[in-house]
Amino acid sequence: MSYIHNNPEWPRLAWDIESLAGQLSGVRHRQGLLVGRVAALGLETRQESQLAALTADVVKSSAIEGEQLPPAEVRSSIARRLGIPVGGLSETSRTVDGVVQMMLDATQHYDQPLTERRLFDWHLALFPVGHTARSRLSVGAWRTDAQGPMQVVSGSLAEPRVHFEAPAAARVQGEMERFFEWMNAPSALDPVLRAAVAHFWFVTIHPFDDGNGRIARAIADLALARADGRRERYYSMSAQIEAERNDYYRQLERAQSGGLDITSWIRWFLGCLDRSFTRAEGAMARVLRDARVWDLVNARGPNDRQRLVLSRMLGDWAGWLTTSKYATLAKCSSDTALRDVKELVGWGVLVRNEAGGRSVSYRLVGE
DSSP, X not given: OOOGGGSTTTTOOBOOHHHHHHHHHHHHHHHHHHHHHHHTSOHHHHHHHHHHHHHHHHHHHHHHTTOOOOHHHHHHHHHHHHTOOOSSOOOOOHHHHHHHHHHHHHHHTTTSOOOHHHHHHHHXXXXXXXXXXXXXOOOSSOOOOTTSOOEEEEEOSSSEEEEEEOOOHHHHHHHHHHXXXXXXXXXXXXXXXXXXXXXXXXXXXXXXXXXXXXXXXXXXXXXXXXXXXXXOOOOOHHHXXXXXXXXXXXXXXXXXXXXXXXXXXXXXXXXXXXXXXXXXXXXXXXXXXXXXXXXXXXXXXXXXXXXXXXXXXXXXXXXXXXXXXXXXXXXXXXXXXXXXXXXXXXXXXXXXXXOOGGGOOEEETTO
């Protein structure tokens, strides 16, 4: 199969700006509204929103590649590096700290040039022990293709399906030099469009033995931070890509197997970014709800049982609260649980659901 990088005109990528103009305008408008809305929040709420977005970005970018990072470790690593005061910080592994280091360098230092040394440092951070679970690899260096051509493959070993084959390793140095020149040059191109192009261009070169997808998304985040003009991150493109993972790979495969016109890829990227704003607005609403709940509770002086149960309800909680659930979580009697719950209802923190009798249950205010 002939891939886009074999085209004699590569990497002169093209797109139909007129057909994208309306969508780009809408995305930029929503982007501005989101940033403006966050700017109006208090410092603690802004920090919590940023922490949630960055945690999702790191966790989901790795999940796209099949690697599961513990969210509590990721959150703790980010909080420490940004100096955000949060309680209950976890110990963190070298792997988690490395991924966080890469993502924060991309977004916190978006105004610095993207260079070979910088990408090598990112790669070293991603693979601090010099290998993956599958094999050893060249870390902090371009790939050599010593094990054969770099391919994206699915299916069994007996019947593999090749989705994409990257340029030969001998081309990587020259390809990356052109990419760096374009990425660092002043440009009139909208930075959001540059993010879409940069992601596609880099992942098509596929310059490393492993980690290309995560680095491509970090590069896109860097370009999006340039579009925002700020270091704080309040939305996660990677979280939305992970939710649309199958379509993400289909779009890449289709564009990498076609001509130099990548309008379809850019259209998908803009749509995905727009949907990431919707996700961020939902996350921000939860952060605001959590802040309101704790403001209500802290004004009344809750006991340790009430704090414990509310912390669980504001986290990964499914279903409604009952006094039996409360008693189990707080390790207390049913009478004590009922008394605590009634206090929380009286404070306006919990709301009793309509069903009565043996089906008495409660939900957080605002749910």
